[in-house]
Amino acid sequence: MPEQETLLPAHSDIVRRGQSVDSACLVVEGFLARIRDTSSGRRQITAFYLPGEMPDLDALLVPSALATLLALSPVRIQRVPRAAMRDAIARYPAIGEALWRQTIMDGMIAMEWVANIGQRQARARIAHLICEVAIRSRAVAGEQFDFAFPVTQTHIAEATGMSPVHVNRSVQALRAERALELVDGRAFVRNWALLQDIAEFEGSYLDMEAPVRLLA
Amino acid sequence: MPEQETLLPAHSDIVRRGQSVDSACLVVEGFLARIRDTSSGRRQITAFYLPGEMPDLDALLVPSALATLLALSPVRIQRVPRAAMRDAIARYPAIGEALWRQTIMDGMIAMEWVANIGQRQARARIAHLICEVAIRSRAVAGEQFDFAFPVTQTHIAEATGMSPVHVNRSVQALRAERALELVDGRAFVRNWALLQDIAEFEGSYLDMEAPVRLLA
DNA sequence: CGCCGGATTGAAACGTTTCAAACTCCGTGG
DNA sequence: CCACGGAGTTTGAAACGTTTCAATCCGGCG
Numbered sequence A, B: 001m002p003e004q005e006t007l008l009p010a011h012s013d014i015v016r017r018g019q020s021v022d023s024a025c026l027v028v029e030g031f032l033a034r035i036r037d038t039s040s041g042r043r044q045i046t047a048f049y050l051p052g053e054m055p056d057l058d059a060l061l062v063p064s065a066l067a068t069l070l071a072l073s074p075v076r077i078q079r080v081p082r083a084a085m086r087d088a089i090a091r092y093p094a095i096g097e098a099l100w101r102q103t104i105m106d107g108m109i110a111m112e113w114v115a116n117i118g119q120r121q122a123r124a125r126i127a128h129l130i131c132e133v134a135i136r137s138r139a140v141a142g143e144q145f146d147f148a149f150p151v152t153q154t155h156i157a158e159a160t161g162m163s164p165v166h167v168n169r170s171v172q173a174l175r176a177e178r179a180l181e182l183v184d185g186r187a188f189v190r191n192w193a194l195l196q197d198i199a200e201f202e203g204s205y206l207d208m209e210a211p212v213r214l215l216a
Numbered sequence C: 001c002g003c004c005g006g007a008t009t010g011a012a013a014c015g016t017t018t019c020a021a022a023c024t025c026c027g028t029g030g
Numbered sequence D: 001c002c003a004c005g006g007a008g009t010t011t012g013a014a015a016c017g018t019t020t021c022a023a024t025c026c027g028g029c030g
Helices: A082-091 A093-119 A122-136 A153-160 A164-176 A192-199 B082-091 B093-119 B122-136 B153-160 B164-176 B192-199
Strands: A005-008 A013-015 A023-029 A032-037 A043-049 A068-071 A075-081 A145-148 A180-183 A186-189 B005-008 B013-015 B023-029 B032-037 B043-049 B068-071 B075-081 B145-148 B180-183 B186-189
Touching (some): A023 A082, A043 B093, A075 A082, A082 A093, A093 B093, A122 A153, B032 B153, B164 B180
Antiparallel strands (some): A023 A075, A032 A068, A180 A186, B013 B068
């Protein structure tokens, strides 16, 4: 596929809501957030995107961007023109299927966020978010491990629907329990079992391995 | 397509989480809810499905159901076997594309719910939910109109992440403002402009008309 | 040094939950 | 015909979790 790699600094917008787009992008390195801001000026992060993921697959089927994409860290991305995508899918239907599957996964994650924000309280919400990113980063290894998490407490607040102040207190609580530490853009899981317990984390929604082949 | 229509009473499960499925279903009449229950016994509704929608498209690509589907009212559904779906898509790629587009729409709605639950308070959350369903029901007509909404206050609580008691008080507030009335399984919009205003509703996320044709 | 982004603190105000009880409507059985 | 029970809605009051505001602290960088 025609590749065109771009390097962008942290805090820059990759795409702005409403802007018309004719390519989808692939995160090569770094962290992105999908942002939805409300008319009252508040802001919600509705998804995080990690290396290897495609944050705006919807661009293939919708003419103008449905949300803003923000770089949380310096990022390297590749833009794939819609036409190239179309050709690839026409030639190898399995590609289209894989992308469709990715879309379903995105939706499942969003619904899990709904449940997370709707049902759990502060500490558990944050724990759940971390559990999810840990898995998606493929960082899980035993009871203790760490991984890149270039996300400020304010961003966590925007993702979990709470105030930055309360995020701070909750993060401190998790630290005091020796479950989790967030330092300098990395997440240090100190007790994976405990963290999952606090989060009531049940990761099956992220398992889409051993998938059904829809097409030949 | 091979049709096999089923009639089910309210309160019955259409599919249970984890159950293996080999068909997707289409809602012909009635209301469905997608349910996610947490280990602590609480329950979250992560989506509603209206007539004409397909609540478990993921079944086409994932072997076992990712969530439970509950009938909120008596429903008439059609089950379409995966094989039939596969054939149809292979023959008419536009069908596959339309289904993919529907999946994207589902995801967008879920993300809007994330923002709704994360950012707004009680009254606005409920107002927003109603605005969405009004549009999806194609019921909007002038400043006043009504439509089927066979959803108890307890269900609204499960969908918006609040307690039934507080839903009750908020619904009363909306009634007192003459914005909305919920009576006997129907929603009566008394002041559409006001309701949208309270909800900070911005419906563009539901517009996927005039879509881009990905495939020939 | 002074500034800036980000993390941290305290205390009061606020929105929401919880609990327990009562009320309405409606279909069923005595 | 009335009593009963169940599902759904409504009520009050106290307890609770979270937000808000305003200030402070910390480390890195020009």
